[in-house]
Amino acid sequence: MTDETERTTPMASHAPFDLLYSETEEELRSAVRALLADRCDAASVLARAETDRPYDPELWSTLAGGIGAAGLLVPEKLGGQGASHREAAVVLEELGRAVAPAPYLTSAVLATEILLGCDTTSAEVAGLLAQVAAGARVCVPAVPLTLAPGAPLPSGVRDAGGGVLTGSAGPVADAVAADVLLVLADTGLYAVPAAAVTLVRAVPLDLTRPLATVELDGATGTRLGDPATARAAVAGALLSGAGLLASEQLGIAQWCLTETVAHVRARHQFNRPVGSFQALKHRLARLWLDVASARAAARAAADALATGSPDAPLTVAVAQAYCSGVAVRAAEECVQLHGGIGMTWEHPAHLYLKRAKADALALGSAGHHRTLVADFAELPSP
Amino acid sequence: MITSEELLARVRDLLAAHPPGESDRTDFLRARFDAGLAWVHYPEGLGGLGAPRSLQAVVDAELEAAGAPGNDPRRIGIGLGMAAPTILAYGTAEQKHRFLRPLWVGEEVWCQLFSEPGAGSDLAALATRAVREEDSGDWIVDGQKVWTSSAHTARWAILIARTDPALPKHRGITYFLCDMHAPGVEVRPLRQITGEAEFNEVFLTGVRIPDAHRLGAVGQGWEVARTTLMNERVSIGGMRIPREGGMIGPVSAVWRERPELRTHALHQRLLELWVEAEVARLTGERLRQQLAAGQPGPEGSGMKLTFARLNQEISGLEVELLGAEGLLYEDWTMRRPEIVDFTGRDAGYRYLRAKGNSIEGGTSEVLLNIVAERVLGLPAEPRDDKDTAWKDLAR
Numbered sequence: 001m002t003d004e005t006e007r008t009t010p011m012a013s014h015a016p017f018d019l020l021y022s023e024t025e026e027e028l029r030s031a032v033r034a035l036l037a038d039r040c041d042a043a044s045v046l047a048r049a050e051t052d053r054p055y056d057p058e059l060w061s062t063l064a065g066g067i068g069a070a071g072l073l074v075p076e077k078l079g080g081q082g083a084s085h086r087e088a089a090v091v092l093e094e095l096g097r098a099v100a101p102a103p104y105l106t107s108a109v110l111a112t113e114i115l116l117g118c119d120t121t122s123a124e125v126a127g128l129l130a131q132v133a134a135g136a137r138v139c140v141p142a143v144p145l146t147l148a149p150g151a152p153l154p155s156g157v158r159d160a161g162g163g164v165l166t167g168s169a170g171p172v173a174d175a176v177a178a179d180v181l182l183v184l185a186d187t188g189l190y191a192v193p194a195a196a197v198t199l200v201r202a203v204p205l206d207l208t209r210p211l212a213t214v215e216l217d218g219a220t221g222t223r224l225g226d227p228a229t230a231r232a233a234v235a236g237a238l239l240s241g242a243g244l245l246a247s248e249q250l251g252i253a254q255w256c257l258t259e260t261v262a263h264v265r266a267r268h269q270f271n272r273p274v275g276s277f278q279a280l281k282h283r284l285a286r287l288w289l290d291v292a293s294a295r296a297a298a299r300a301a302a303d304a305l306a307t308g309s310p311d312a313p314l315t316v317a318v319a320q321a322y323c324s325g326v327a328v329r330a331a332e333e334c335v336q337l338h339g340g341i342g343m344t345w346e347h348p349a350h351l352y353l354k355r356a357k358a359d360a361l362a363l364g365s366a367g368h369h370r371t372l373v374a375d376f377a378e379l380p381s382p
Numbered sequence: 383m384i385t386s387e388e389l390l391a392r393v394r395d396l397l398a399a400h401p402p403g404e405s406d407r408t409d410f411l412r413a414r415f416d417a418g419l420a421w422v423h424y425p426e427g428l429g430g431l432g433a434p435r436s437l438q439a440v441v442d443a444e445l446e447a448a449g450a451p452g453n454d455p456r457r458i459g460i461g462l463g464m465a466a467p468t469i470l471a472y473g474t475a476e477q478k479h480r481f482l483r484p485l486w487v488g489e490e491v492w493c494q495l496f497s498e499p500g501a502g503s504d505l506a507a508l509a510t511r512a513v514r515e516e517d518s519g520d521w522i523v524d525g526q527k528v529w530t531s532s533a534h535t536a537r538w539a540i541l542i543a544r545t546d547p548a549l550p551k552h553r554g555i556t557y558f559l560c561d562m563h564a565p566g567v568e569v570r571p572l573r574q575i576t577g578e579a580e581f582n583e584v585f586l587t588g589v590r591i592p593d594a595h596r597l598g599a600v601g602q603g604w605e606v607a608r609t610t611l612m613n614e615r616v617s618i619g620g621m622r623i624p625r626e627g628g629m630i631g632p633v634s635a636v637w638r639e640r641p642e643l644r645t646h647a648l649h650q651r652l653l654e655l656w657v658e659a660e661v662a663r664l665t666g667e668r669l670r671q672q673l674a675a676g677q678p679g680p681e682g683s684g685m686k687l688t689f690a691r692l693n694q695e696i697s698g699l700e701v702e703l704l705g706a707e708g709l710l711y712e713d714w715t716m717r718r719p720e721i722v723d724f725t726g727r728d729a730g731y732r733y734l735r736a737k738g739n740s741i742e743g744g745t746s747e748v749l750l751n752i753v754a755e756r757v758l759g760l761p762a763e764p765r766d767d768k769d770t771a772w773k774d775l776a777r
Contacts, residue, residue, distance in 0.1 A: 016667060016671075017664070017667070018671070019664065019667060019668035019671050020668070020671050020672065020675060020677075261758050261759070261760065264760065265759065265760060265761070272761070272764065273760075273761050275760040275761060276760065276761035276762065276763055276764070277763070278751065278763060280760075281750065281751060281754035281755070281758075281760050282747070282750040282751075282754065284754060284758055284760065285684075285750040285751075285753035285754040285757075285758065286687075286750065288684070288753060288757060288758055289684040289687060289688060289753070292665060292679075292680075292681045292684060293661045293662065293664075293665045293688070294661075295665075295668070296661060296664040296665040296667070296668040297661045297664055297665075299664075299668065300664045318657050318660050318661060321653075321654075321657045322657055322658070322661045370650070370653040370654065370657065371653075373653055373656060373657055374649070374653055377634070377656060378638060379634060379637055379638070379649075379652060379653065379656065380641075380644075381644070381646065381649050382641075382644035382645055382646055382649060
């Protein structure tokens with residue numbers, strides 16, 4: 001599944017994906033949604049967004065440990081829930097819907113997948129994985145948020161010998177929330193305690209996902225894998241991350257659509273609800289169609305990853321090439337169709353717009369994923 | 383409830399009594415209808431057994447494996463998809479027994495006399511008049527219908543006509559079954575931008591319809607027609623397609639086979655459309671999974687919108703990709719295709735034919751209103767035509 005050289009022929013007919021939500025997935029959704037409604041309403045997200053730490057530690061401990069969402073991708077024998085990408089996708093939909101600041105994509109998906117791609121029989125890997133799966137520690141890969149599947153891996157960190165690491169990486173998402181960083185160096189993959197590095201914080205476009213450059217000046221790490229293992233593990237994690245990001249984008253788009261429909265039904269101008277004007281109805285009907293399509297694309301990617309389908313690289317690229325644009329369009333329509341209130345700091349629409357726009361760059365732009373589609377579907381460039 | 387084993391036993395009995403190699407096609411199809419194996423979800427005595435619709439696939443597979451003749455559903459699509467469910471829902475016992483068997487067997491082709499030059503999206507504004515003759519009780523019909531597929535091969539038509547101009551437009555309509563061989567029915571081919579004539583104009587002049595061929599009550603025609611139209615939308619949006627099925631297949635093949643035609647600008651557009659076509663395919667697949675799980679979603683209302691837009695954009699791209707060849711057109715000869723295949727001819731044909739995809743079976747603009755109102759719950763635009771007598775409406 002994670003082999004970068006694997007190709008699917010475009011006409012190959014694999015078993016159809018399961019594109020629906022199971023009862024278990026709906027129960028998980030309800031639990032996450034209830035938690036977010038309780039602890040992550042728009043006003044509190046906004047209030048925290050301007051502080052140094054937008055995260056709510058209690059929210060994370062309940063989500064990650066209480067509900068068990070941090071360990072969904074991890075087999076039970078390694079301390080996780082033994083679920084799959086399908087369930088993790090549902091969690092990300094809800095986090096997107098609430099534009100929640102939580103290091104889920106970085107720790108519970110990307111770092112977790114990297115650790116699962118290493119030798120899980122080694123004590124160092126298994127020990128860290130169990131803590132991450134339990135939500136006891138937040139572990140974040142020290143790679144740029146824009147790093148995409150299929151793109152060259154960064155080489156900004158050198159091992160001076162014995163795992164003493166020097167160099168930098170960034171912009172790294174959620175580094176400020178991390179207890180441990182996973183650092184890709186020339187001699188392999190290392191776990192480095194957050195206390196051993198310097199974080200240079202950036203001012204992010206998306207206030208709900210903080211960014212920082214990770215600087216290592218002779219920090220000592222624990223080696224988790226050799227260079228080949230490390231590169232394969234990171235490549236696999238990027239594929240999973242990109243596929244599941246589509247579900248976060250779906251959640252953002254769904255919130256924007258629902259909120260905008262509610263607004264145009266209630267808002268009156270010219271003695272009628274503005275939602276009765278055909279110009280607005282057609283825009284929202286098209287947006288609904290886009291969101292319904294994004295749901296199919298995101299579900300397909302989650303199912304392809306969960307089942308280890310040979311179709312996964314193509315399906316993930318299709319989902320990312322499609323869902324990035326839908327989330328941005330939904331957020332832009334949300335701002336526009338709210339009129340003046342949509343431009344204010346007070347209304348949460350801007351949080352969704354900023355997250356949607358940042359997500360369109362995260363883990364590869366739509367354009368990057370289209371070039372992957374060209375490759376997988378054998379539609380070569382001129 | 384009948385089981386699939388019992389159905390298979392019936393299929394074997396049918397095949398034993400009418401061995402496919404030795405039986406006349408029509409005789410076989412009639413026998414299949416009489417055995418309740420035509421459409422198993424229809425009632426007994428009307429070609430079915432009151433079985434779950436999902437069991438039809440069991441019957442079809444078994445008959446196909448035995449080499450049994452089929453009823454060529456593409457040739458009789460209007461009858462199967464629109465006339466039959468409406469007759470089943472509103473017909474008298476006599477009408478059901480008279481019409482459904484020859485319809486299903488294909489002995490009698492059906493067409494649909496709904497749209498008019500003055501009543502397209504606003505179908506309920508139709509002006510074709512049906513006046514009751516006092517002595518005979520027959521209806522005398524005068525008017526003009528348009529965009530009628532199969533009118534030139536049809537024996538029967540489903541027809542809606544105005545029976546009371548003094549009532550508001552939705553209430554003064556009555557639904558009829560019209561004999562296309564009756565005096566006063568004139569069918570003329572309607573040539574399209576492709577050069578072909580898939581459709582017809584139908585002129586009705588003093589056409590006599592017996593009251594026994596009225597479907598539903600006088601004035602109930604709009605309600606009856608909605609049953610027909612709901613079945614039309616189901617049949618337009620519901621086809622399963624493989625990856626690269628539909629319009630994206632031919633253009634992708636040209637791209638792979640003709641490297642000399644490739645440009646960077648066309649590459650970007652091709653990839654965008656390839657992704658959208660694949661997502662549309664997945665969306666259709668998700669809709670089918672919802673239906674199979676008994677949780678029908680509203681996505682069906684949207685699929686036709688998506689396919690209309692994609693067909694137009696993809697076929698337009700294909701004409702451009704072909705360069706100088708895109709200047710050419712296969713053949714403008716006026717033809718009357720019996721079966722329409724949107725992707726069957728050259729790129730120029732596909733481009734022109736696809737223009738109809740956002741018009742036929744509900745324009746994209748009307749479908750967007752339907753999605754906005756029925757799925758999103760947005761309010762309707764204010765209207766002043768619903769409670770006005772039809773005769774007083776602007777035309």
